[in-house]
Amino acid sequence: MTTVQFDCQYCTASLLGKKYVLRDDSPYCVSCYDHIFSNYCEECKEPIESDSKDLCYKDRHWHEGCFKCTKCKHSLVEKPFAAKDERLLCTECYSNECSSRCFHCKRTIMPGSRKMEFKGNYWHETCFVCEHCRQPIGTKPLISKDNGNYCVLCFEKEFAQHCNFCKKVITSGGVTFRDQLWHKECFLCSGCRKELCDEAFMSKDDYPFCLDCYHYLYAKKCAACFKPITGLRGAKFICFQDRQWHSECFNCGKCSVSLVGEGFLTHNKEIFCRRCGSGADADI
Incomplete structure (x- = not known):
């Protein structure tokens, strides 16, 4: 009768009637198998032997009993978990440590739940609501005021001012004139209708005009050069009876010397210095 030889692949000890482990079709006694092939547990640093479950x-x-949340030490076997900086954490500990907190209720925004972001802060979707109607804003347009967020409809009802020209809501910016508001694009010259937002302008009877229109329609004309006298930027002018002159135009009609601050004579519609006018039929 022939005896079948059945030995450990490593130590060659007979495995007949003994417990063994088969690896790559080769048999090993338990002792050799554990010595050669066992992984070491991340937690206890001991080998995970063949009779233990290797996770x-x-x-x-890890040993099955060592596979735990790094923070609360609860078992993670067959439970959801997350990894952070090579640490394993249960979902609750991970949320408390790593997840965003709601700007409104200050509670953790759990992983997988929808969160809203606005100006660098986060909200639960159900906490991101209009300050007035308390309805969720979601991804709808909103307007912020005094640290509160409002849906457009509520903001218009509660706070918005209306353009004096088009009567529509002014949500930001605008131009104030005579204690009334305009959209920048609605603040126009009453004459030529060009935008005045970035232009110098003047007013007449509470209506704004660009300088060109105002000068054309209302400015006095110089009796010498017939150009408008605006008085802008400190420009000086001379008035005599019902006539006006630019200060640089107030000159003798004969010798052209300046008459500003000097005595002068008039003859018909002309003005003269005393020397030029003394020989004419002039009136003081």
Whole structure:
């Protein structure tokens, strides 16, 4: 009768009637198998022997009893978990440590739940609501005022001012004139209708005009050069009876010397210095 030889692949000890482990079709006694092939547990640093369950995550290994949340020490076996900086955390600890907190209720925004972001802060979707109607804003347009967020409809009802020209809501910016508001694009010259937002302008009877229109329609004309006398930027002018002159135009009609601050004579519609006018039929 022939005896079948059945030995350990490593130590060559007979495995007949003994417990063994088969690896790559080769038999090993339990002692040799554990010595050669066992992984070491990340938690206790002991080998995970063949009679223990080996739990693996990203090439790291744990005993079943060592596979726990790093923070609360609760078992993670067959439970959802997350990894942070090579630490394993249960979902609750991960949320408390790593997740955003709601700007409104200050509670954790759990992973997987929808969160809203606005101006660098986060809200639960149900906490991101209009300050007035308390309805969720979601991704709808909103307007912020005094640290509160409002849906457009509520903001218009509660706070918005209306353009004096088009009567529509002014949501930001605008131009104030005579204690009334205009959209920048609605603040126009009453004459030529060009925008005045970035232009110098003047007013007449509470209506704004660009300088060209105002000068054309209302400015006095110089009796010498017939150009408008605006008085802008401190420009000086001379008035005599019902006539006006630019200060630089107030000159003798004969010798052209300046008469500003000097005595002068008039003859018909002309003005003269005393020397030029003394020989004429002039009136003082």
